[in-house]
Each structure stands twice: as C-alpha cells, then as structure tokens.
Amino acid sequence: MGNSLSDTKFVLPPANPRVAAIQMNSTPDVDRNLSQARVLLDEALAHDPNIVAFPENMLLFSERSSDYLENAQTTRGGASGRMIETLQEWAAEADVWLLAGSLPMKGKDEKIFNSSILFSPEGDLFARYDKIHLFDVEIPGDRKYLESADVSPGKKVVTAETPWGNLGLSICYDIRFPELYRKHADAGAHSIFIPAAFTAVTGKAHWDILTRARAVENQCYVIAPAQTGGPFEGRECHGHTRIVDPWGRVIAERPAGTGVVMADLDYGELFNIRSRLPSLAHRRLS
16 A cells, blocks of 8 residues: 555645634623623634634533523524624624534533534534534542543534634543544544543643644644633643644644734644654554
8 A cells, every 4th residue: 555645635735824723711600601702703803713613612611401401502404592693793703714613503402512612703503513522521539520421422523624624523521532533534624623621630741742632643733722720619720721733733822811822833744744754644454
C-alpha cells in the first residue's frame, strides 16, 4: 500500500481560517448564560474570526436532569428551541461559522442527547454531533459522575466539510478515546474541536497531554474551548481553553476566567508536517 497524502483524503483548503475559542463559566441560569455568551461572542468578533467555538454545556450547566429535559432543543421537522434559534441568529448576524460546544437535544425515554451543533454563516444548522462517550466515572478525591443516567450516547462520527477545512466534532470525555479522532483524520479532518467541561481534578492531571496527543497523533489542529470555575456547588471546571497546532504546540491558551483565545490556523504548515512525518498515511495493523 502507498504512503502518499492522498491515502488520507488530504485536500488543502483554499484559505486559512482565524479561529476563536471561548471560555465560559456557565450555570443553571439560561438567561445568564445567553448574556455571557453574547458578550464573549462580541469580544471575539472584534478580531474578525471565521469560526467561533463555545464550550460544552454553553447555555445550560446544571446538576438537575429536569433542567435539561425542560430546555431540550430539537432538530426534528426543522431546528427549533430558544437556544438554537438564538444561535442561528447570531451566526447569520455575524456572518461566521459558530460551534455550540454542546446543547441539550431531545431524545427518548426521558433522556437527552448532549450535542455539538455547527451553524453556518447563513444561520443554518450545518452539522450535529451527539456525544458518543459518556462521562460515567468515579474520580478519587472528587465524586462519582453518571452522565448516562440522563443522556443517551450518540452513534455517528461527524466530520463537517466546510470552506475553512474539514472539522472533526467531538465533546469532552471523547478525548480519551483516540480511535474516534483517527476516524476524523481518515476522513480528511484539518481541525478537531473538543469543547469541554473537564473537572479540575482530571484537567490538572490529563488535559495538557490529551489535547496535545490528539493533535500530534492525527496531525490536526485541536481547538478546545472549555468551561472554567464552578457552575454549581460541588463542581469545579479546569478551564485552560486552548488551540494546539499539529506539532503539539499550544499556540493560544486562557488558563482561567471567562474570555476568548484566537489563532490563525496555517494549513500550509499542516501540509508540511504531514509531508515530513506521514504518520497518517501508514496503514494500521489488523
């Protein structure tokens, strides 16, 4: 088998995007979160980005499952719901690609999907990814988490083809499952988005190495907008929103506090890295 870049469906996009990754401190108060998100979006728009990405649970972050059920959005029969409709308006008004890191989407049997939604500059719902790997863990020194009690897992890998490159969609705990990201790379992804609400304990231990590893092993940019601070009592988020290049270098980061990080992605450099060190072109052992 060959080792050419064509084996990985690599196509150089016509232009390099400027990406904004937003760090939020979301809470159970949807109105507060909408206000915070709008302020941070305006801060990002002042720098003329092409893509703006928000973190997981951007407009609702609660410990009560009833809050998610009451505020669940839908895409059946056309997108609808206050959160989705507002974000559609924002994307169209700003003429940007806007990634809602995750929103609660209606499911079955009193459960929701934790879904990442990509809106086009026309305000259309361009792509939807339902979180596959749910956060069911017990962390020493922290607490037990059981996301699957309220959330149904997704089943489909979603790599969105846009004028600014192919964008691999994922959410938070997905980062620990490298096979997902290799599927994005095999589909020709140039950038991987990992909106997150990492805990302070796991973030301190693993956020740095995992974000950089996903970039290096897949030779993609990683854009990881994150939650920071405490959304409610008993939960503390790691923050450290960052953008990582395909060589594993952190080219933009915000450790704590709400705000925006920006970076101009260089797909020519991405191409050079893949040409010099073609790890994606080699076939995996079976």
